[in-house]
Amino acid sequence: MAAVRFGTDGIRGVAGASLTSEIAYALGAALSAQHPAGNILIGRDTRPSGPSLSAALAAGIRSGGATPISLGVIPTPGLAAIVAADAQIACGVVVTASHNPAEYNGLKVIGRDGRKVPDAIERELERKIEETLAAATFHVAHIDDAPATVARADAEGATYVARYAANLAQVAAAAAPNRAAAWIRVVLDASNGAGSPFAEAAIAATGATVEGMAMGDGLINDAVGATAPAALGRRVVAHGADLGIALDGDADRCAVVDERGVLIDGDVVIGLIALDRMRRALPGSERVVATILTNSGVERHLRDAGITLQRTPVGDRHIAEALIPGHPGFGGEKSGHLLFPEHAPTGDGLISAIEMIALLVRSGVPLSTLAATLPLDPQLQREISVREGEAEWLLANPMMLDRIRDAERQLAARGGRLLVRPSGTEPLVRVMGEGPDEALLTSVVDAILSTGSALLAEHR
Numbered sequence: 001m002a003a004v005r006f007g008t009d010g011i012r013g014v015a016g017a018s019l020t021s022e023i024a025y026a027l028g029a030a031l032s033a034q035h036p037a038g039n040i041l042i043g044r045d046t047r048p049s050g051p052s053l054s055a056a057l058a059a060g061i062r063s064g065g066a067t068p069i070s071l072g073v074i075p076t077p078g079l080a081a082i083v084a085a086d087a088q089i090a091c092g093v094v095v096t097a098s099h100n101p102a103e104y105n106g107l108k109v110i111g112r113d114g115r116k117v118p119d120a121i122e123r124e125l126e127r128k129i130e131e132t133l134a135a136a137t138f139h140v141a142h143i144d145d146a147p148a149t150v151a152r153a154d155a156e157g158a159t160y161v162a163r164y165a166a167n168l169a170q171v172a173a174a175a176a177p178n179r180a181a182a183w184i185r186v187v188l189d190a191s192n193g194a195g196s197p198f199a200e201a202a203i204a205a206t207g208a209t210v211e212g213m214a215m216g217d218g219l220i221n222d223a224v225g226a227t228a229p230a231a232l233g234r235r236v237v238a239h240g241a242d243l244g245i246a247l248d249g250d251a252d253r254c255a256v257v258d259e260r261g262v263l264i265d266g267d268v269v270i271g272l273i274a275l276d277r278m279r280r281a282l283p284g285s286e287r288v289v290a291t292i293l294t295n296s297g298v299e300r301h302l303r304d305a306g307i308t309l310q311r312t313p314v315g316d317r318h319i320a321e322a323l324i325p326g327h328p329g330f331g332g333e334k335s336g337h338l339l340f341p342e343h344a345p346t347g348d349g350l351i352s353a354i355e356m357i358a359l360l361v362r363s364g365v366p367l368s369t370l371a372a373t374l375p376l377d378p379q380l381q382r383e384i385s386v387r388e389g390e391a392e393w394l395l396a397n398p399m400m401l402d403r404i405r406d407a408e409r410q411l412a413a414r415g416g417r418l419l420v421r422p423s424g425t426e427p428l429v430r431v432m433g434e435g436p437d438e439a440l441l442t443s444v445v446d447a448i449l450s451t452g453s454a455l456l457a458e459h460r
Contacts, residue, residue, distance in 0.1 A: 008424025028060020038090030075251035084114025114345030179207025191225025195251030233261030289331030
């Protein structure tokens with residue numbers, strides 16, 4: 001039986017440990033077997049391990065007769081848009097671990113439609129990866145010294161990258177015609193990641209004035225970006241800016257900070273965009289797609305406006321599957337993945353930023369005032385750290401199950417809800433509680449965390 005290597009967001013692990021050049025080579029060989037003589041794009045973020053993993057991936061692709069085309073540093077949504085737009089491309093891979101710390105890396109496989117490949121294809125790739133690793137017919141030293149290394153974009157790749165940048169400029173010009181955002185000042189934090197070469201020009205194309213770029217010590221995701229917006233908030237206040245935009249490492253998500261330096265909840269962002277689209281009577285605006293984590297308060301506000309919230313499992317892949325590629329629509333995750341299928345096949349943090357700036361232009365009021373119109377139900381999100389294989393064990397443990405059922409009953413009696421699930425990207429069990437009684441919410445979530453930690457300590 002093949003090892004399960006793909007999580008909810010591709011293959012991911014600590015570079016050089018759980019994610020090696022051998023695995024990258026084996027994935028390249030597996031993709032080459034699926035697309036013999038095909039063209040396969042490779043992009044990456046700015047992690048130190050990116051060039052060597054990309055080189056190994058390219059060597060694996062070449063081993064089966066397919067052709068790797070390097071795009072160099074590019075956002076995941078940029079590569080996805082290029083794959084979807086060009087029938088000459090069989091698929092693509094982005095070497096990235098998104099929001100994870102710099103020591104991590106990952107391999108995201110993008111199919112012909114510009115979206116993450118289905119589970120069935122991932123299972124087949126896993127099988128082929130294990131076959132290649134078991135055969136051990138290659139050497140890492142040879143992989144890293146492979147000709148035509150993909151540490152930099154080649155001429156053909158540069159042409160594709162230029163098309164992506166031009167498309168961002170077109171989206172910005174359409175969202176804010178005649179540079180309508182000229183009065184808006186934006187502080188930008190690209191997480192020192194894949195969005196860095198593209199972000200300033202994309203935002204400036206709306207007419208907005210862009211402040212900032214380099215954050216922290218220059219290392220990807222090191223106390224910067226969408227998952228660590230505190231420094232961005234301080235800089236927004238210091239510059240007297242109207243909003244702050246933070247991307248994650250591969251620029252497929254976007255966090256928004258208001259003029260006071262306060263992070264706007266991702267569910268509020270979803271609600272504001274959905275209501276704005278309904279006011280403009282855009283096609284498809286009567287429906288919004290979001291996950292099971294989206295706050296029930298947003299659902300009520302949307303329902304009052306005549307908008308149906310369709311919920312999916314966690315993961316932007318599921319939202320994308322519920323939206324029609326190339327057609328008007330909108331969906332998003334609390335984490336900052338926002339999908340506009342009329343613009344792109346997957347969530348693009350820069351397109352999301354452009355849309356937020358255009359919304360602010362249309363409203364003519366401060367972002368904090370807009371956000372205040374969408375109060376949320378109290379929600380508490382916590383996690384339990386686990387080792388490999390422990391999440392499944394813990395969530396099957398009878399004592400843990402009893403504690404979860406008891407918490408569900410208590411919250412449901414007060415109009416709340418509970419979700420407990422393993423993370424698809426990190427060694428964590430995530431616990432989310434929601435409801436109007438904050439004291440009860442804290443009590444039941446703390447009880448789950450306490451039970452889980454005690455069981456794991458005993459198990460170890």
